[in-house]
Every structure is written in structure tokens, then in C-alpha cells.
Amino acid sequence: MMDAVFQTLNYYLSEHPSIVNFRWSHSQSWGSTWSFLFSSIVFYLGFCAFVHLFLAILLRRGRVVPLGPIPAVHSLSMALISVTIFAGILLSTAAEIQETRWFWRRSKTPFQWLxxxxxxxxxxxxxxFWSYMYYLSRFLHMFRTFFTILQLRKLAFFQLFNNSISIFMSFLWLEFSQSFQVLAILLATLAYSVVYGYRFWTAIGLPSACFPFVVNCHMVLLGCNLACHVGVLLLHFMKGGCNGIGAWLFNSVLNGAILLLFLNFYVKMHLENNKKNKKKRHHPVITEEEMEKFKRED
Structure with a gap:
């Protein structure tokens, strides 16, 4: 029975004709044009700024907009989508290596091909195909920004920048058949599965971790990406070149900017936590409002 279930999943995740015959095309793939890419990012940034300004005018400072179960439903949906993409690209990668290894086996190992x-x-x-699914999922990921604006009344530059760059980079992966994208998607979807699963866990009222779980997951993801980028650079010069290296170089610059911004945020967060810990030694009582704010920030 388990074998039959695996075969069914393998068919729908890696052997279905829509997956096997997928082709990135400006005329056939939704959202595949440069004009769509730039207009969607501009609309996202503009709409976020409009919503934040509108709430600042309409509501007094400190008031939030109740969203009910919407954030929990979004987190559960994104966790399931991330798990599906992770499983799909993992099975598809295994099938592609098995079918095309004859073409490059003299010069590369499977890990080098990744x-x-x-x-x-x-x-x-x-x-x-799964890279395209990941690209589309980045638009659903954007809704987290609106939850932050409505619940915390904050318009975070890092969140806007990170989401915009994430969409831009996933577009480059497809447009230029960029190297490294398979490992990048595997790492990202694995991290997002855990992160969104945790967010759903806390959103339905279950206990949260005693440390900034989400922030640390993102830190691990960025560290793994950095190590993989070094591997791509070495292989490019040692193995006769990697496809889409120009897009990869631009991708690396954007990843470096995200890493620097995140490290800045990470250091500030720890400094702020140290200050809070010092205050707690003198005032150990934590209000419900402070606890709720900490959970939302994570």
C-alpha cells in the first residue's frame, strides 16, 4: 500500500505531463514578462505604503486591525505549499539526474549539477516547473507584509526589500536558467515549511519557543545560501563554466544586501533583548501586551 501511495505521489509531483513538458515561456507562463515583474513589485510597494498611510490617518496610534483566523490560515496554507514544492522538486531532481546524467557525468557529480x-x-x-511554482508562491508570501501593517502598524523596510528581491531573484532563475536554483529552492522551502508551521502553531494559541525561532531559521537559511554561492563560484572556474552565471552574479549581490540588512537587524534584536533582560532583573513582571508584541515580532 505504501508503495502504491509513493508511486501516486511520484507521478503527480514529478511524472505528470504538465510537469515533464513544462517550458518557461513569455507567451504561455503567467507572470513571465519583465513588465509584469516590475509592475507587480511597484504595485506591492505602493499599495503597502498606501495602506500604512491610510491607517495612520484613519486610526489613532496604537490601535490595530483584528484579523481573526486569517494569519493562521495563511500560515497553514504557506506551510503546505512549501512542503509540496519541496517534495516536488526533490523527486523531480532525482528523476532529472537519472535521465540526463549521461550528458554531464564525465564532468560533474550530482551534487555539482545541483x-x-x-x-x-x-x-x-x-x-x-517547480521553480515556477516557487516563483508564484512568492506572491502569496507577500501577504505577510499586510498582516504586519494591520496588526503591528509598522512598515518595515527590510520586509519590503526582502519580499521584492525574493520575487525578482526567482524570476531570474527561470529567465536565465540560473545555476544553484535547485538547492536554493530546496533550502528555502524546507525553511519556510518549518517557519510557517511554527507560525500556525503559535497563531492557534499553542506555546511559542523561548527564543526568536523564526529569526534563527532565517539566519541558518542565509548561512547555507552563502556557502552554496561560494561553491558555485568555485565550480564555475574549475569545471568550465556554469549556466546563467551573469544572473547568478547579480543574484549574489542582492543576496549580500539581504544578508547585511538581516545581520544588522539580528544584532539590533540581540542588543534590545539584552537591554530587556537587564530591566527584567529589576522588574521581573512582564505584561500581557509585551508578551504579545514579542510573539508578533517573531
Whole structure:
């Protein structure tokens, strides 16, 4: 029975004709044009600024907009989507390696292929189908920004920048058949599965971790991405070139900017926590409002 279940999942996640025959095309793939990419990012930034300004005018400072179960439903949906993409690209990667290894086996191992696509790779087939699904899921991820604006009344620059760059980079992966994207999606969807599962866990009232769980997960993800980028650079010069290296270089610059911003936020968070801990030694009582704010920030 388990074998039959696995075969069914394998068919729908890696062998379905829509997946096997996928091709990234400006005329056939929704959201695949440069004009759509830039207009969607501009609309996202503009609409977030409008909502924040509108609430600042309409509501007095400190008041929040109750959202009920919407954040919990969103977190559960994103966790399930992330798990599906992770499983899909994992099975698709195994199938692609098995079917195309003859083409590059003399120059690369399977792990090297994950980091460095052979020159001439086209954005078609299984792994690019799931790369496209990941690209589309970034638009759903954007809703977290509106929850932050409505619940915390904050318009965080890092969140806006990170979400915009995430969409831009996932578009580049498809447009230029960029190397490293398979490992990047595997790492990202694994991290998002855990993060959104945790957010759903806390949103329904279950106990939260005693440390900033989400922030630390993002820190681990950025560290893994940094190590993989070094691997791509080494393989590019040692193995005769990697496909989409120009897009990868631009991607690396954007990832570096995100890493610096996140490190700045991470250091400030720890400094603020140290100050709070010192105050708690003198005033150990924590109000319900402070506890709720800490949970939302995580």
C-alpha cells in the first residue's frame, strides 16, 4: 500500500505531463514578462505604503486591525505549499539526474549539477516547473507584509526589500536558467515549511519557543545560501563554466544586501533583548501586551 501511495505521489509531483513538458515561456507562463515583474513589485510597494498611510490617518496610534483566523490560515496554507514544492522538486531532481546524467557525468557529480547547470541549459522540464511554482508562491508570501501593517502598524523596510528581491531573484532563475536554483529552492522551502508551521502553531494559541525561532531559521537559511554561492563560484572556474552565471552574479549581490540588512537587524534584536533582560532583573513582571508584541515580532 505504501508503495502504491509513493508511486501516486511520484507521478503527480514529478511524472505528470504538465510537469515533464513544462517550458518557461513569455507567451504561455503567467507572470513571465519583465513588465509584469516590475509592475507587480511597484504595485506591492505602493499599495503597502498606501495602506500604512491610510491607517495612520484613519486610526489613532496604537490601535490595530483584528484579523481573526486569517494569519493562521495563511500560515497553514504557506506551510503546505512549501512542503509540496519541496517534495516536488526533490523527486523531480532525482528523476532529472537519472535521465540526463549521461550528458554531464564525465564532468560533474550530482551534487555539482545541483550547484552548477551545464552551459546551454534551457528553462524547461521538471525542476523548472517547480521553480515556477516557487516563483508564484512568492506572491502569496507577500501577504505577510499586510498582516504586519494591520496588526503591528509598522512598515518595515527590510520586509519590503526582502519580499521584492525574493520575487525578482526567482524570476531570474527561470529567465536565465540560473545555476544553484535547485538547492536554493530546496533550502528555502524546507525553511519556510518549518517557519510557517511554527507560525500556525503559535497563531492557534499553542506555546511559542523561548527564543526568536523564526529569526534563527532565517539566519541558518542565509548561512547555507552563502556557502552554496561560494561553491558555485568555485565550480564555475574549475569545471568550465556554469549556466546563467551573469544572473547568478547579480543574484549574489542582492543576496549580500539581504544578508547585511538581516545581520544588522539580528544584532539590533540581540542588543534590545539584552537591554530587556537587564530591566527584567529589576522588574521581573512582564505584561500581557509585551508578551504579545514579542510573539508578533517573531
Amino acid at each position: 550547484l552548477c547547470f551545464p552551459l546551454g541549459t534551457r528553462p524547461s522540464g521538471r525542476v523548472f
